[in-house]
Amino acid sequence: MEDVQVHASQNRELDDNLQETQSSSADLVAWVVHHCLPVDKTNLPKAQLLYYGWVSYPSTPHLLAVLRDPVTGLVQWRFAQPPSDGRVPSLATHWPAASWIEREMWQTTGMEPVGHPDLQPILHPEEYLPEGMVTGAGVFRLPLGPVRADVSESGFFLFETIGEQIMHLQPQLFYKHRDIETLGIHQSIADALLLAERVSGTATVAHSMAFCQAAEQALHRTVPVEIKWERSLWLEMERLYNHAHDLAQLASAAGMSVGQAQLARVKEELLRLNGDLTGSRYLRGSVRMGDTCQVTWSQVRSEVESVLENADRRFTHFTNLLRHTPTFVDRLVGTGRVRKDWVDAYGLVGPVARACGASVDSRNESEIEQLAGYHICLPTRGQGDALDRFEVRVLEWHVSQGMIRKLLDLLCNGKELTNVGKYKDFPRPVSSTHPIHSDPPDGWGVGIVEGPRGRVCHVLQLKDDVYLNNSRIRGASSWIWPVFGLAVSNGNIQTDFPVIDASFGLSYAGTDR
């Protein structure tokens, strides 16, 4: 009985805490629209939407929006309790970026986004397959998946074509929904970190780093700068092998077997280097709560540099050859073009957004830039087609190589990593204007990381500083998927699909969760 009372009073306390950031659901939607949508075509949106969705706290689902001002780095939180009938105004009516998440919310919590332009089930694809949207003479429907050619993740696509021309494409994901967010609840931080690493296997560092940042913020802790350097280094290593992989897949989609084999070789060498350094080819366990990986950087530095140099030489050589192969370039030019206005409309992130000329990169907006003393030049391109996504990845590879060299330098000349101390010795400064330091409600934290596919965001709430009470994950690909269908039907033919698919390089697992 006593236990119950304690629990109830605790909840009340936490409820009071939430009061300050509470608002009605209509206010919350208006607030997001006001901050995130450009007033007119010439204005840039003022804030980025880091997270929009629901959290199950304390017992009933609440709406939550987390925004960040990319210039000042200020993060703002807002919760809203939905009205008792569960009908909330739809953000997707104003902003298509919220469409998928509202459909998921509607199916999971029963909250109904009123006015949603396309309210249909998104979970349980085994029961609800998408229906066609195009009607007329000569329309042909071609279902593809969930098991597709080659080694790929499971997802379903409904093509609607007239002749060769793709008129409409509907991707149906969530075949692999494992409900990781619910699995994380009541887990200890250490166990939940294992889950975070396995949201998307090829973005292990991005997800585990975002998770650790969020948990550290919730604990009011910060980590020593050396650990931040090391985490950034892992993040760039992850970007290198992912970009090599994506470009290999793109070469393969365009029928360039030599390019594909050589770039796959680069990827393998990088994976082996990761394995040698951390014991895991996918860098599992390399990002730890307030701890380093126990690598003696001064001993391995020359080895790391020589592997990276070899990889760089091969990568540069073969991407150059690809760039000068007319049949390759022809396949990519103008293929799967992403229109510029989709960048804001869907809140695009990562290389896909940068290939449209948008300068969005969380690395640029984070403190690591100041800490490591470099400035990241964002490689952007203007056309938004498959060729630009190829070029952006090539350029980013070179930026990452430079960052790794700089970080290695810092790590070797800094303190021995085994002596830097644990994060317990480093309480968070009380007032700071830093992005991830602007104060969330008590017990909550947000982690923002630029993974290989774009911005990864973890929002979580801790209970008693030990267990997770809430965990929300927004992978990079979940922002991009809705645009994928649009880009494929943007004047392309059937045989362009593999090229577009490879040039986007999206993750299914990270979106399905």
Added chain:
Amino acid sequence: MTTETHHPLGDWEQLEQNTAAALRKVFHRSIYVRHIDVGSCNACESEILALSNPYYNFHRLGLFFTPSPRHADLLLVSGVVTRAMKDVLLATYNAMPRPRLVVATGVCALHGGIFRNSSWVVGPVDRVIPVDAWVPGCPPTPYAVLQGILSAVQHRPEVSVCE
């Protein structure tokens, strides 16, 4: 470099030679492999795909990926079986000609791994279809996957009869 202490597999080259010799002894002819992802985190796919890169080049052993389960001798399953993928897995398995082999790769496919308590998950692969070989690891290395394929063939020798 810390190679020796960290390398779970020891000498790559020796291992490669042994595996190649053993595979040739068992396979005699080519085997067609169909991969299916039933709920993995994508690291397992990445390792399986690595089998075709120049380092592992599993084609030289007579192993090939095939786009259709109708041409497949062996089904390589990765991930924990989600509710949505259960029937898809069954349909894929049923579409395969006999004799057919199934190799479950990764801890998820073995016993559900970290996701086994999820209500969206059916369970490990052998809850749905019979499995011939299990490959542990999270993710298993490409060599481990090769080893798994090899033991599946040894486990069901009638598949390799081609004399």
